[in-house]
Amino acid sequence: MTQINAVDTGHEELIHDAQLDYYGIRLASCSSDKSIKIFDVSNNQQRLIADLKGHEGPVWQLSWSHPTFGSLLASCSYDRKVLIWKETTSSGLPPQSNTAGGTQYSVIYEYDKHTSSVNTVAWAPYEYGLMLACGSSDGSISILSSTGDGRWTVKKINDCHPPGVNALSWAPAVLPQSSDESGVQGITGEPVKRFVSAGCDCLIRIWKFREQDDGWIEETHLDQHNDWVRDVAWAPTFSFHRDKIASCSQDGHVYVFTRDIRSSTNWECTQIGTHFNDVWSVSWSLTGDILAVAAADKVSLWKVGLDGKYQCLTTPHTSASSAGSPSVSSAVDSTAGETGNIPLMAT
């Protein structure tokens, strides 16, 4: 693993979020200085292509949509607004061919129906269409979906987490499958839209869309944490049967919840590591096997080992020491090889 780029964003205040777009060529960062900056980071460059000013408070989180929709950027802020930005080009050329500049982003939609700071924003899997969920300190979650003609419909779920919603994450769009091992044509029905939210009521709640009454209902909640849950992340999965959610809380604990739909509907809980100071975010890799946990002084990566327990892949270091820290390189014994290179085992 190598650091390929270190972007000096030039934000004047603390950065609250940074996201790469779908293809990994645009980096958007947001900060307490109320601005959002977008960088072109393809080919290891770091060119500022846009500095978006539209929020009137600290910008908490960003989310890029799938490129099918033209790479929209959603942002949420302390000013109780959610903005959806779209790249427009002055010359009318498609964005890709226009690298010489003139990249502009304009707000195509502003959502201001929350009564308090909007803390989190997340696009749904693109299979569901252009759909955005945002959670606010007023305790509610809004689901915005584009009608296609520039209008958006809003479903607001009130009192999800009465003291405030901190984070939410969509479940991947996988179909429920008939659990028949014999392999009868298995796909049945529609994918059930689900997302998970975390809030200041120390709970993680899982929401599910019910077609028949066209509304979101709480499927279950998880009450493992003892303090505000700060972040939650639903892992991408490739099997029909397993769901995996990671969460981190102010109490310093990081848990991974798993559920095997076939066997039970209960979520099993595993703790990651022991205690993290000031842990702020959890994130799953695209392959769903590596979890990144960001705490105040370190970022650590975790992966399930052969014994079924999560192991830390990194040596955590405090950032303070980075200048004087050692270069420690790892020894790999020859059997392990590259990580992709898993020897066949008899299971």
Next chain:
Amino acid sequence: MMLYERNSTIATNQCHTFDTGKTLLNFDCHSLALNDQETRLLLVSSHSLAFINLETISLPYDHSSHNDTNAFTTSLSDITFLSLFDECNINRPIVDWNHSEPNQYAVAIDRLVRIYAVDHSRVNETNTFIDSHHQRPISTISYSPCDPSWLLTGSLDGQIQVWDTRFHSAKNPASLKFSVSTPFSIRRIQWSSNTAENCNHLAVQCDRCIRVYDIRKADSYLFSSTDLEHAQRITCMDWTKQRSSIATLSLDQSIRIFSANGQLMSESITSEHSFYSFSKLCTTEYDNLFVCAARDTSSSTHGFVGWRCDEDQYLRPLTDHILTATSSAIVDFCPVSNPRFLNLFTNSPTSRMNDESANRFVLLTWCRDGHLSVIDMDSTFRQAWLTQQVRNKPTSLSDSSNSVGMPRTPSNSSRQPAMSRHSSTLMPMDSIKDEVTDNGEIDEEDDDNAFQGTSISPPNTMESSNASDDSDYQMSPDVTNDTITEVTVANELNSLHEVYKPYISVEGKDEQRRMCVLQCKYPLDHNFTFRIYLSLSRHYPIISQLFVRFKTPTTHNNQRFKSFQSRIQMMLEETSYDRFYSGQLCLHRCLVKLQSLFDTYYKQEEFFSTIATTANASNKKRDSSLTNSEIESVNGLSQGNASNNGTNNAASHSSNRLCGVSSSSTRTSDSQISSASVVQCIGRTCGAHFSGATHLICFGRASNNQQTNTATILNTLNDSTLNRSQPLPMRSTSLTVAKSRENSASVDQSNYRPPTTGTMQIQQAPSNHRLPMFSAPVRSTIGAASFHDRQRSLSYRRSIGHLIHPSSKVAIYDVSILLPVSRKLADDYKIDLANPLDMSETNEQITQEMGKDDLAHCWRLLGGLLSIQPNLDPNDSWFQTPIAQGLIKHLVSNYVINGDIQSSSMFLLAMSQTPFSKIKVRSQLVNEHNHDPILYAYASLLHRWRHFYKRTQILSQIEHNCQSPAPFNQLTPNPTAASVNIICSICLQPVLGQHFLCAVCGHGGHLTHMHDWFSSDELKHRFCPEKDCTCRCITKQQELLTMAPTQAQQQQQQTPIMASRSYFTRQPSGGVRPL
């Protein structure tokens, strides 16, 4: 944590075990580190440290008050686990406490030393890093007893390096003063414990001999015991307490005593006790008495053996059996002299014997079974020793006779008297006994005077302000309590006022139970009251502690109150600690502070509620900023006190200050939005996201200490843990020798050979600023060399970047090396569904070249299987036989489990045209779609990597390949598309070519999709493909089915699958099509 008495089977065995619950059950401790003041203990294991603040743990009890004590166990978490700064290193951490500063310790791992500071019960990392210049891992570190900033590191490479830790920073690392080289592996450095004449002497344990150096003239040693060396390596050494002699214990089980000038003073007689093996040696207060941890190899019991040194130059064991026997091995022990521990044995009922209770030998012991115990040496030991002593008295050395009467005095004079309440260790045992009973106050007072006389500057400014505060306080005549210097429970309680202004009143006092009850009004809600129980420890004031307990009605349990509660608790702990520290009455002081805390809290809340109009607006942000500013104002308060000399004025004064603060910030916050600037520093301070395909983005800063504003950087990374259950060894750049985990003190073994091929290692740039660098195993065929160079230049650039704008950095890491999927393979893999055999052969070659042998094997296997295929009938069920089926399924599932969707989907694709992935339905094989999610996931990954063509190849194998939601051209309408605007009911894409629409319901779509839909036999395929449409579309269906499939194929129009055009969805209720 409680102490309980272990009723051992051996009656004479005096042992108290710390009840640590299960917290230390699997703690792999290998040594104990107790600071000189015996107030803080670190248990050192290979992977973490456990910190125990011995001052705050609950007290010894006697049975009468058992329940009482139990009920008031503090809410402090007694054991704090601390992670190491380099967790994956297999070298054992070495810990040493600073001898002069009781709150500082250093940890060494491999060749790095880091210094930590203890603040009450919190351990903070300091910025001080020593990157030693040793060639091999550090085996010992030692603080100088004379100068707290000197730290010695000794390593297996034979070097001793002397570091000055004073002027360090990230840029300016600790400076190496000088280094001393020996031809031996250094295991331990110990300073002479005798401060009087040879405080500059240090003994160095080198292999089989010891060397003594004078630190002032370190270029040559004073003596070296090379000519008198042990037959085997020395495992332990210790200076005797009074005379400067050194006791050494060797692996050959012999013990020798060397005098300071290098003469062998005495030697153990080993032959007769060969069935004992000794692991650790400690000297005692008596120069001719030694204690060894021993193991009886015949009965495999563990315990201690005393050795005495007679005048005839021979060491003899004091008893002929092991004392204080336990069944589990003694890992480490250290003698303690703190009266707290001694009291355990003088107070507990079973040991209330009237013998010579002065001569206690109390050992703090960690056993292999995971128990931390305080063990008093057996009475037989004391007995044997005493009789011995009496016999030897006339002939023994003068100071040892002195030590009979005053055993503790000389030993402790060598240590810096602790600036704590426990400085009563200076007193002989008898006086401690007295203290326990009645007139402890006087002793306390003496102590305080002694403390003030020493006037050692307090550790931080907060305390310094308090100290001056206290002294002012004492002088002010109008304060009633401080004229009474006797610290007793009665005085404490009498010092209290009835009411502490608006919020607090004293409801009750109970001298018997040493407690008082406060009734408090919650400042924010006057209808809500709660009680605080304050109780003093049982042996107050000998052992001082204040227990705080809240009793609140359950109705009011919101977050804000909880945080308030914890702040009260924290404040009370700090205040009481400060008061105990200086030996003054604490309760009144606590309440005065509490009063102002309530006041401050109220004002703060009021202030914040005025500026924050929205009720729930970001609780989190407000609360924590509140905490900050409030702590500030509490600080302000104490300073206000210091200048003001009066408790009565203090509150009003502080509130004035507060108003000043709030008014100034109100000015900035005239609109609601700008009040955001008050809370701005909260929110997420750091984060790490996997983003894009294989990138990890890190940003943020360490929020816990202000001096570090650098981005959260993933510093060292270890890339191959997935096949291991142990944390990986981190090999250092120049070294392949590391200690084994099991036995660090004894065996070095060559460990973890570097891989023969392809570990790319980046050496650091030749400067003191070592950079964080990663190494990754890369097969040589990929051109590691060029990568290497680029990497180096990158990391160099990065180091410069670090110094410029640390907090606004966002670091992007390429984590592809950690992921099971490979971009390069995605580039190279050939997908040729028509020629699966050819495909697998090509792919075998590709993987072979990349050095992915396992994948190459799999491809070869698949190729072998596929080569059977041409000879068979296309619908032959060979691939559905258990052998083939099982083999492939196993292969696929194995890779899926590891997240390698790439390999598994490629295998599936290779098999896609074979009967393996088909299922027999009515004597016809149709495609099975069990694995569609895997293929789909890989297709999405390819999409991110912009392999659009390969993606469509895969999607064509998926049942419903029309995943994309219906795009609407909204902002830049495309005239052609807009005019047609037919959305395929199946793929939800606009139809650009031929289409098929039902005349009845108007639904339809791509011709081929419709054809596929209606050609199925299932019931639902009789209906309209549009979701929720019940139209039977029957006539059109007939019409369509008359069309030949080939015809439809020809008419198929390529659907636009992904282009970053600006599509918008249709109605969200418009059905989402399954995979």
